[in-house]
Amino acid sequence: MSGDHSHNNSQIDSGSRVNDSHKHKEKNKDKEHKHKDHKKDKERENSKYGNSDHKDFSEKHREKEKERIKHKDGSTDRHREKDKRKEIKPKKEKENGFSSPPRIKSEPDNDVYHSPKSLKRERDHDETEFKPKKIKLENDKVDKKAKKRKQDEDIKPKKTQKNKKGEVADGKKKAKKEPEEKWKWWEEERATDGSKWSFLEHKGPVMAAPYELLPSNVRFFYDGKQMKLSPEAEEVATFFAKMLDHEYTTKDTFRKNFFKDWRKEMTSEEKSRITDLKKCNFNEMGEYFKAQSEARKAMTKDDKLKIKVENERLLQEYGFCIMDNHKERIANFRIEPPGLFRGRGDHPKMGMLKRRIRPEDIIINCSKGSKHPKPPPGTKWKEVRHDNKVTWLVSWTENIQGAIKYIMLNPSSRIKGEKDWQKYETARNLKKCVERLRNQYREDWKSKEMRIRQRAVALYFIDKLALRAGNEKEEGESADTVGCCSLRVEHINLYPEKDGQDFVVEFDFLGKDSIRYYNKVPVEKRVFKNLQLFMENKQPEDDLFDRLNTSILNKHLQELMDGLTAKVFRTYNASITLQQQLKELTSPEENLPAKILSYNRANRAVAILCNHQRAQPKTFEKSMQNLQTKIDAKKDQLSDAKRDVKSAKADLKVRRDEKSKKALETKKKAVERLEEQLMKLEVQATDREENKQIALGTSKLNYLDPRISVAWCKKWGIPIEKIYNKTQREKFAWAIDMADDDYEF
C-alpha cells in the first residue's frame, strides 16, 4: 500500500487557484454550525434518532449498528478518558541556557569558524541516525562539559585563521581550501537542554525605506478636480496606484477595505471631501510608477552595478549573524515594507493597509553579552530580550491578522538544518511502524465509537492522499480553506459506483493558499460506509468529522509513535514515493538527460501527490510552440542528413575511394549528432508539457529526504548539480556529505 498513490493522477488537470468564480458558498453562517459546538452536534445526533425511516441505506442491520454507535458516542465516551494517560515528562531544567558564558568577539570574523578535524565525530555504523534531542537528564552534566570543551577548542582554529589572514599573500591556498573547510555541524553534538544557541549577535533588521513624496507634477484628482494630498494620505494612495493594473483593485472587498483604511490616514478635510473611491483618479500616479520601473530597467550598466554593490554591502552588513562561533546567513533581514495586504484566494481582508513597522514595534533577540543592534537614531526598540529557547533574531506583530513575524536564519544554517534532518528521521521512524498503524486504523473503522471511526477515516485520508491536517480557522479572518480534519460535507461526494470503480469519493475543496484539491478516489467499502454515516443528517456546511480536530488526532498519533503528527505522513509518503519511483523509472542504459527526466518524473509524482500546483506560465503556449517549431526544423534537418548518407553510400559504391569513405563517415556523424539533438529537444518538450501546472520545487525543498536524491546521484554517477542548484546544495549540505549510494530512506 505504501506509496501507492497513482490513483490521484487526475488531480492536477482540473485544479487551479480558485478565484471568485469557484462555487464555494459564502461562509456567512452562524457559528453554531461549527464543529466546536458539540452541544449542537449532539442535538443533531439526537434528533436523528426519531427519524428511523431514511430511505438511502435502509438495511436493518446497518441501522442497528448505527444506533449502537450513536448511543455509545453520545453518552459514555466522553467520560471514559484514556487510561493511557501520557507520562508526565520531566520538566525542562530552567537554566536559561547560558551555562557557559558566551564568547564575544570584539570584531566578527568575516569567515566561518572552523571546527578542528580532531573533534569530529567518527562516522558510526548508521551515520544517518539522528541523535535524539531529548536525552536523559543524568547525561546533562557530561554533555555540557563536552560541549564546553568543544567550544573552547572551537576558538583555536579561529586564531589560526586570523594569522592566515595576516598573510594575505597566499590567499590562493585559502580560496582553494574554502569548500572543504565548510563547517560540518552534523558531525557535532547537539544541545540537549532545549536551548537553541548559547551565543547570538547580529546587526538587527534593515528598516523599510522611508516614503518619498511624489513630485509635484504627479497629480491626484478627485471628482475630476486636482487635489493635493497630505503626505500620509498620499503614501497610501500610491500603494493603490501601484496596483492599478491588477485585477484585484476591481474587487469589491479589496476596494472597500482599502478605502476604509485609507480614510483613517486622511486629514479631516480630506476625509470629508473624499467620500467615494470611484471618484478617485490615481492614473497619473500609476503612470509615474510605471515610468519609474521602465527607467529602472533601462538604466545603464554602471547604475545597475551601483545598486548591486549597495545591495551586496547591505547583505554583508545585515545578512549575517554570529551564532555559537559561526557566521550564519540570515534568511530575511529586511522589515516588510508597508503596502496593501493581498491575501490569497478570496480573502476577507484583502486591500487593508499593512502598516509601516517602526523600531518601537520591534523586539530584538540576542545574547546578553553581545553587541546589541542599534535602533535608528532617535528611536528605540520595543524590547531587547535574551531568549535562547527560540531561534529568531527579530520579531514584530503585524497589524492585519495580529500575527507575529520573525527574522530567522537561512536554511543552510545549523539551526534549520538540524531541524530538517530531524524531520526526515521522524518520517523514517514512521516507515518502521506504518504497517502497524495502518492495521490499527483499519481496525478502528469498525469501532463502536464514532470519534474513533472518524479519527481512523481521517487518518486514512491523511496517509493515502497526503492531505494536510486541517486546523480550525477563525471565520472571517482569512479565506475559507480546509484540510482533512476541517473538511465539510460539501467538500466530498460519494459514488457507490463511478467510471467502473466501486466506492468512489470525490474531493473538491480549497486547501492551503486556496489551491483547489480535486480528486476522485476509490476507497475501501468500510471507509465508504463510514463516510455515509458521518454525512447523515448533516447540512452541506457541517463538518464531516464533527468528533475530530487536529489536536485530538495528533494526541492519538503521539501515543502511537514518539514525535508523530499528521504532517509526518506527508513527509513520509512523499519521500517513500520518490524512492520507489526512482527505483522504478531509472533504467541503467539511459543517458544523462533521460535519467534526469526520470528523476523529474519521480519528483513530479510526489508533487502531484502533495497537490503542489502552479499557475500555468503565461508564456507557456507560445514557448511550447517555439519548441515544437525547433523540433520540426530538427526533424527536417535529420531527414535531409539521412538522405545525404544514402547518396554518400551510393557514391561510395560507385567510386570505392578513400575520399567517399570519409565523406560517408562525416555524414553519418552528422546524422548521429542530429538524432541526439532531436532527442534532447523532445525530452525537453515532454518534461515541460508534463510540468506546466505542477510545481516541483516545493516538494524538493520541503518533503523529499535529500539523502534519497544524493544516493541516486551517486549510484548513477549523476552530478549533484543536475538535481540541486547552489542554494539547494547549501541547504542540503548535510545530506550531500553523509549519504552514500546505498542510502535507504
Next chain:
DNA sequence: GCTGACACTTAGGACGTCCACT
C-alpha cells in the same frame, strides 16, 4: 478541555538575472 499566543515550516507568485540561441 479550550483558547490564544507563539514559534516554526510550507507555499506560490513576483521579479530579477543569466544563458543559450539567433
Next chain:
DNA sequence: AGTGGACGTCCTAAGTGTCAGC
C-alpha cells in the same frame, strides 16, 4: 547585440503544532 525563456531569489502569506493559563 538582442531576446526568449529558464532559473534563482526574494517575499510574505498561510499553514502546522505546542504550550501555558484559564
